[in-house]
Amino acid sequence: xxxxxxxxxxxxxxTKEEILAIVLGKLGLQPDDTFADxxxxxxRVSLEAAGRVHAVYAVxxxxxxxxxxxxxxxxxxxxxxxxxxxxxxxxxxxxxxxxAAFVGGSQGIEEVISRLSVLNVRTVVINAVMLExxxxxxxxxxxxxxxREVIMANIAKxxxxxxxxxxxxxxxVYIICGGRDGC
Numbered sequence: 001x002x003x004x005x006x007x008x009x010x011x012x013x014x015t016k017e018e019i020l021a022i023v024l025g026k027l028g029l030q031p032d033d034t035f036a037d038x039x040x041x042x043x044r045v046s047l048e049a050a051g052r053v054h055a056v057y058a059v060x061x062x063x064x065x066x067x068x069x070x071x072x073x074x075x076x077x078x079x080x081x082x083x084x085x086x087x088x089x090x091x092x093x094x095x096x097x098x099x100a101a102f103v104g105g106s107q108g109i110e111e112v113i114s115r116l117s118v119l120n121v122r123t124v125v126i127n128a129v130m131l132e133x134x135x136x137x138x139x140x141x142x143x144x145x146x147x148r149e150v151i152m153a154n155i156a157k158x159x160x161x162x163x164x165x166x167x168x169x170x171x172x173v174y175i176i177c178g179g180r181d182g183c
Contacts (some may be wrong), residue, residue: 014044015104015127018155019173026125026151026177027100029053034098038088038112039105043069043081049102050078057098058083059091061107088112095119100179102126106133113140116179123179134174146178 015023023045029035033053037046040058046069050056058069058081066085073081084091089108092098092115101116103109103126116124124146128134134150141147152174156167 014042016155016170016173018170019127019153019175020044020048022151022153022175023102023125023127024048024052026175027102027123029100033100034095036092036095036098036101038092038101038103039107040069040083041065041104043072043083045102045104046081047072047076047078050076050081053100054080056081057091057095059086059088060105061085061087089115092116092119099123100125103137106130106136109133109137110140113137113144113146117144117146120180122181124177126176126178128174128176129171131174134176137176141176141178146180148177148179151175151177 029049029052031054034055035049035053036057036059038059040046040060043058046056046058060066063085066083070083088105089111098119098121100123101121103112106128126137128137138147138150152172154172156169158165159168
């Protein structure tokens, strides 16, 4: 059976530009870092991180997200991104070390945070759109002495309406920060 290649990004859409700016600032990526984008979706965070770090692991449980990220990385010439299809926690258990991680997927968030703790990850940034996910992430980070802060980002962008301008809000995002050395 022939696989049909998707020309549109996976469900969920890319991390919004303004949210991405906050995330990247909080990650504090360094040139020698090994970075993981867990729940990579469209690969936007992986692509932005690729120019700032030594190596990027992009992980997603959805094959279409992995295919999309591979294609985006190839088109951008980002040779330091390796894409992995599978569960975040299972992938993390294969790593000897990791410096920073972005978590965009909420599946098994507690186990993912537990694995990040074992890896002694310097910086962890988690995006959540649901209050319940934010609560679970904060609790798991606190339990491991890794919690630093939560930022609730409410962004609105201008939109032309008649002869004037109005603002249309984007969905609010909880940006949860933690790690061994803060963020």
